[in-house]
Amino acid sequence: MLNKKQSSEVDKTGKQPFIKRGFFRYGLPAVLPVITAVCTAVAALNEAPVRIYWSAGVVVTIAASTFISVFKERAAAHATQLAIDAKASLTEALLSQWQPLMRAVLNVTAAKSLTDKEKALNGLFEVTLGLGSTMFSENSEKDRKTRATLYLFEDDPEKNDDLHRECTRGRSGAPNLPLVITRSMQNRKSVDVERDTATIDVALGEDAILVKSAAGHESTKENKFGFESGILVPVQTKDFKFGLFLVDxxxxxxFSDNDKDHVILMASALGAGLADVATYKAVSHSTATQPARDAHIAHSNNNVPSARISEEETKPVAKPSNANVKE
Known part of the structure; x- marks a missing residue:
């Protein structure tokens, strides 16, 4: 028998309950048919009084097998219903949480001027970072606090891939994340350069990173910024690379793999808004410079000498006659 200490250890590990559940779930259904066969065989070999007892054993084992089968079917049906209810609850929760985010993206795309688009884009930043900094700490331990941060490239990343902190939301009191993440080695420790380089590589890549322990990934090791785990997702579209979205x-x-999927969706919303503004700027710049380009082409055409030569210029010069030559 288990003493009190051993019993508490069994309760913590869950091994003893698993053995019990395993026997009733897998062992008993396998043993009952064997018992039924043995009872049937023994009943056939014995006289009438003894045969009755063995026959009764057959009936009991068959009834037990039937009960277990019915119980399993009901348990499976109950589990299926629980899964359906959980999925419906999750869908409802997601719709209520993601609706403001989708509306913020639509506000960016529906804006008619660059000023309105940039204003709507700032609103998208607020909604996304607010969602990222709160949804993962709800229904969790009181001391678990999350933070969401957006880093953007200020220039074409092929020319300058420094990441600049655009905005951050979430827990207070923790050291702020760095304003700039750079590969520069000037007056910096090698470990800091390696960490920043790994972070920039994530932003330039295509894969989201789930960091269960800050010490276990190059982009977060030996950090002094107050986070122990996080999710790093590049903010990009097919044609643009904008930066990095970080929830820590x-x-x-x-965080779990499902949480990582949620952060990817947030980063996709940010990428969609940023891409819309970038495309609008490119189109506006092209439209604004077209008249000047046309005027330059017309001016250049006016200064090109005509290719046509007049008939007088092509008329051959007459040679002087001998009669006009004085001796």
């Missing part, structure tokens, strides 16, 4: 926590292993 002050506890290790605070």
């Amino acid at each position: 926590s002050n506890q290790e292993a605070s």
Whole structure:
């Protein structure tokens, strides 16, 4: 028998309950048919009084097998219903949480001027970072606090891939993330350069990174910024690379693969808004410079000498006659 200490250890590990559940779930259904066969065989070999008892054993085992089958079917149906209810609840929660984000993206795309688009884009930043800094800390331990941060390239990343902190939302009291993430080695420790380089590589790549422990990834090791786990997602579209979206926590292993999918969706919304503004700027610049370009082409054409030569210029010069030559 288990003493009190051993019993508490079994309760914490869950091994003893698993053995019990495993026997009733897998062992008993396998044993009952064997018992039924044995009872049937013994009943056939014995006299009438003894045969009755063995026959009764057959009936009991068959009834037990039937009960277990019915119980399993009901348990499966109950589990299926629970899964359906959980999925419906999750869908409802997601719709309520993501609706403001989708509306913010639509506000950017529906804006008619660059000023309105940039204003709507700032609103998208606020909604996205607000969502990223709160949704993962809800229904969790009180001391788990999350933070969301957006980094953007200020220039074409092929020319300058420094990441600049655009905005951050979330837990207060923790050290702020760096204003600039750069590969520059000037007056910096090698470990800091390696960490920043790994972070920039994530922003330039295509894969989201789930960091369960800050010490376990190149982009977060030996950080002094108050986070122990996080999710890093590049903000980009097919044609543009904009930067990096980071959600972090002050506890290790605070995020799951499902959480990573949610952060990817947030980063996609940010990428859609940024791409819309960038495309609008490119089109506006092209439209604004077209008249000047046309005028330059016309001016150049006016200064090109005509290719046509007049008939007088092509008329051959007459040679002087001998009669006009004085001796």
